[in-house]
Amino acid sequence: MDRLKDKVAIVFGAGPNIGGTIAHFLAREGAKVCVSDVKEEAATATAEFIIGRGWKAMGMVGDARNDDDVKRIVAKTVEQYGRLDVVVNMAGRVHWDDVLGMQLDDWNDSVASFATAGLLTTQHAARAMLACGSQGSIIHLLSTAAHFGEADGAAYCAAKAALLNFARSAAMDLSHHGIRVNTVTPCSMEHQLWTTMRDEMFDPDWRQPERRGFYSRQEYLDQLPLRRFPRAADLAWATVFLASDESSCMTGADLPVDAGLRHKYPTWTPGSHDPRHINDYARATRVTRYGEEQELLTDLLGDPIERS
Template structure:
């Protein structure tokens, strides 16, 4: 099966260097022109450079996904330059946070706002642009394993990702009469494979620290990005009654395939979901997590040394970042 996105235009929100950049590169390598959105010009520029050095075409679409006028502005800019939008990937989010005993109301509201309002506004205005032009397009909303199962230390992130899952089903019903498909995509803690991140020694999950005055975007892909340790959550209190928030000792293999994959794995899957091969798939969720969500909590399929693992990754980066 040859995935072909030639002639299509894609808009990616939150194009930071991990997941967002991986999806943007994949859609480009399969033939789409890509508009790269973020609040960070550095993230946008890096994403465009990566696309262009791999032979693709990209443009900047800067703006805050929670500001309706800015959303309309960058959507209009894409339409003015390329005349259409066929694919929207709602990826912008805030990764990290704290648990329910420690999260602040301000940070909880801010995290939920980026995903909830951001996904809504982009779906609304891109959906209108598709419907007006009779484009039977594809909208993909990035969910998370945290949206389907409980994780300590990230109460706001878990809350808003759970909301993403039903937003997709409702939006799919609204847009079905126009032939527009809406689906979610669930990754989990991918290992960075962007050459720029690898060269910088980043090997873990990325977290973007909030910037003063505007919502950070692009997580789980990250906008500035730093490696985190000890899980996704932030610091907790030191009261004498405190208990550990998360087990951090040795553990059996948690992922049946032995790896949660990389943003390139995610990119391949989103490209297929955005293609005409997936023409009847709407209102559903595509999971690429190495089998993590499917596993019975009490059992593992094999010891670590007995896992064969997946076939080698089909890379999308033709050249090193240098």
């Protein structure tokens, strides 16, 4: 439980799923953590959760796309804890539309959410690390969208791909300072079963949306060699590793946490050889907050619809 003892970390994006779980695991491994979010309630709730378990944390409101906000959050963290060793950036907003219909404001917001936020968090973190003599670790959360083209996902794919190659370039720029920059790539997450994609399983009148790039949870599950979606804890453990001295010779690297999705042969469909229905998967799924299991999903949302 001391893999990050005496280290100080900032997590940009701190809801109870991915960001909050990462912050929780960093704190559990000994780091003092600042959790930041554009929503005050999210930052406060995550900080209070960590403090309630006996670890050190503080919450701050801020937008990772805003230079002044990022600078203020980094400065306050160093003022509070005396140094900075780890920064995790997973902030960002997603806009879906095809190329012909993409609005310029949505495009610009996507680029700002990921590529610009990546620049600002890296820039201010690295400056603070240099000032306090820390050979720190900067970690950006990506998506399989950074590696593939997706229908209706031009803005998201482009912005995530920009963040991927930004991180690689930043790793080269900062290497002679001993500051490492790496990325973690998840695919569609398990918590989306009870958030953005719940209607597919729990609404008997659900119909697939018209959007061309849309896929069902069943179709996605059938592409995963490990036959499960990544959980927030899976990303948190990967982040802990990249934040710790265990990865001290790694920079410019991307860790795929995607149940094998990115490395399977494209035409191989794992679900054809190991079928599992999404409703059965959902019945066995537990809701998690900050990486801790809550009630069974079916206890919260009712019994999933039966197979047709």
